[in-house]
Amino acid sequence: MNKLKYIAVIAFLSGFGSQNSFAQLKEEKLVLDRKREPEVKRIEKKKTSVQQEKNYPPEAKANEVVKYDVTDVPPVSDFKTSEIQAEDISPKFDFEKQNNYFQIGYGNYGKFLADANISGKVNDNVEVGADVHYLSTSGLKKEYDWSSKQSQLGAGLFLNAYTETGKFNIDANFGMDKYNYYGIYALTPNADVDLEQKVNRFKINAFYDHYSNEYLNNVRVKSSILSDHFDSKETxxxxxxxxxxxxxxxxxxxxxxxxxxxxxxLVNSKFGILDKNESNLFNFNLGPKLTFYKGNSYLTIGSDFSFFNQKHESLVLEQEKNSKFYWFPKAELQISATDQFKFFGGVEGGLKLNSYNQLLEENPYMISDLYLKPTETKYRIYVGIKGDVDQTLKYNISAGFSKQNDILFFNNNSLIDPTMADTRKAYDFANTFGAIYDNGTTSEVKASVQFFPLENLVLDGEFQFVKYKLDNLKETYYKPLVQTTFGAKYSMLGKKLNLGFKGIFVTDRTANSYELTENMATYPTTYDIKENENQKVGGYVDLNLSAEYKVHKNFSIFVLGNNLLNTKYQTFYGYKVLGAQVMGGVKISF
Structure with missing residues (x-):
């Protein structure tokens, strides 16, 4: 179970940017000498995380109700063109973790990977480290006449310090994504058309965990600065x-x-093109709660109080100001008959501030001019069962129903300038996406499982069903009804050979698209634009395999295969992903 515990540590410290968190962060506690509740999800890797400390925390923290903040990884191929790094593509087998390594790999589609991590102790209580990750691909040269190449760079520094009263972590990270708005379906531009977009991100995060929980439990600070190729800025x-x-x-x-x-x-977004939208979002939150527990059963009663203030202005709208006070319910009951069967249910709500940074992580092809406002979950009611069967089978099955205001969806943009012209801006080929909002309800069913039949074999699976009922929109764009993921990891030959498998199935999604025809009756000549509000984006099955062989304790070779069925699916309409891919490389550990 050490592997699961290590994953929990990574999730705990990489919760920054969680797509489903409310304004008030969920409680995140690091407890290593007890079983973790089986919240079985794919977890985004954060190499700058604090290492697992044996016998941490002190006994004073051992009885807390433990919640972990996990990050859902988008269900897409690791090496897809539309977002190169859906999850860290480095071959990661956590049977024997080594902090210091360098690896390099190369594959078809011109994929090149360079990855390094180094850390060391200044003294017994202070650890410092650095992490660098680079990935690039030449894109789909046979599918598009114009460029679809991409590159991604990430670099970070971190420091961990341990004192008698608590643990402190700080990390600074820089990231750069450089890619093209290549998903053009309604026009045929020249091969040398400029479609470039580049996004820079700089983040500083700090966390202090107080051991005793007397008056102070923990403090977290997160900050980020974003800029892009089209003069967008967000803090x-x-x-x-x-x-x-x-x-x-x-x-x-x-x-x-x-x-x-x-x-x-706080979120401050300022866009430099088109309507030049500018948004300032401020939310102050108080979340009192009481938890009564006996063994593994507990009852939590509390509330969330939010004071929200928003300012917005653009070239086409006068300045808008809005202040509002929100109250959200919070309660949860868990009845633990045995470790094998636990019933839970509750109600929660919250205010989520939507940001340009967060939207780009979900869809990198957003236009650099958005009207941003928060999504309010008035309430979410959920029930479920979960259990841990002899540390061999972990499962979690739940159903929920929520009422929300201003749910955000992506929609395809039309031409911004309908005039026929020899040159166009990179974002003006009906190849970008905007944000639309609507109120409605969401019904969901989720199931996840992990199975450990052998010491060296791990099987896992996840199922998710989500259905929206909206007040105004006829369709819920880019929201599949069903998506599932199933995987396996197996080690053999004394853990020298590590094998991995991941399969992904996603049902059809609905999008909107545009058909353009020339109108010669106008001068200058323009396009007549017809919208299809029910464009289908096909579902897909994506199979992935990985293998790593440790030739020496300090030297390994690896092979990764992605989208092995060569499924030519699209994550967003117009944006085809890479086909079958194979990458090989070497890893040096020290």
């Missing part, structure tokens, strides 16, 4: 202090935890 800052008093005796074997989350969230 974000988030601060959360979790005040607490834990392990208070209330009756016989029943104890109580008291918590108060105090959060501040």
């Amino acid at each position: 974000q800052a988030e601060v959360l202090a979790n005040l607490s008093m834990h392990d208070v005796d209330v009756y016989t074997d029943t104890k109580m935890n008291a918590d108060l989350g105090v959060g501040l969230d």
Whole structure:
């Protein structure tokens, strides 16, 4: 189970940017000497995370109700053109973790990978490290006359310090994504057309975890600065202090935890083209709650209070100001009959501030001019069962229903300038996406499982069904009804050979598209534009294999195969992904 515990640590410290978190961060505690609740999800790797510390935390933290903030990795091939790094493509087999390594790989489609990580201790209580990751591809030269090449660079520094009262982590990261708006379907531009987009991100994050939980539990600070090729600028800052008093005796074997989350969230977005939208979002959040627990059963009762302020202006809209106070319910009950069967249910709500940075992580082809506003989850009711069968089978099955306002969806943009011209901006080929909002309800069913039949074999699977019912929109663009993921990891030959498999199935999605015809009756000549509001984007099956062989304790060779069925699917309409891919490389550990 050490592998699961290590993954939990990674998820805990890489929660920055979670797509489904509310303005007040979920509680995240690092508890290593107990079983983790089986929240089985693919977890985004963060190499700058704090290492697992044996016998941490002190006994004072051992009785907390543990929640982990996990990041859903988009269900797409690792080496797809539309987003090169859906998850860290480095071959990662966590049977024996080595912090210091360098690896390099090359494959078809001109894919090149260079990846390195180094860390060391300054003294017994201080560790520093650095991480660099580069990936590039020449793109789909046989599919498009114009360029679809991409490159991605990430570099980071981190420091971990351990004191008698708590643990401190700080990391600074720089990332650059350089790619093209290549998904052109309605026009046929020249091969040398300029379609370039480039996004730079700089982040500084800090976290302090107080051991005793007396008055102070933890403090987290997150900040980021984003800029792109079209003069967009965005700054974000988030601060959360979790005040607490834990392990208070209330009756016989029943104890109580008291918590108060105090959060501040700021987003400032300024766009430099078209309508030049500018948004300032501010949210102050208080989240008091009481948790009564006995063994593995507990009852949590609390609330979230949010004070939200928004300012917005553009070239076509006068300045708008809006302030509002929100109250959201929060309660959860877990009845633990045995480790094999636990029933849980609850209600929650929250305010999520949508940002350009977050939207680009989901869809890198957003236009650099958006009207941003938050998504309000008035309430979400959920029930489920989960369990851990003899540390061999972990499962989690749940169903939920939520009422939301301003749910965000992607939609394809039409031509911005309908006039026929020899030159166009990179984003004006009906090849970018905007954001649209609507109110409605969401029904969902989720199931996840992990199975450990052998010491060296891990099987996992996940199923998700989501259905929207909206007040105004006829279609929910780019939201599949069903998506599933299944995988396996197997080690053999004394863990010298590590094999991995991941399969992905996604049902059809709906998009909108545009048909352009020349109108010679106008001068200058323009395009007549016809919209199809029910464009189908086909579902797909994506199969991936990986293998790593340790020739020497410090030298390995690896081979990765992605989208092996050569499925020519699209993640967003017009944007075809890479076909079958094979990459080979070497890894040096030290």
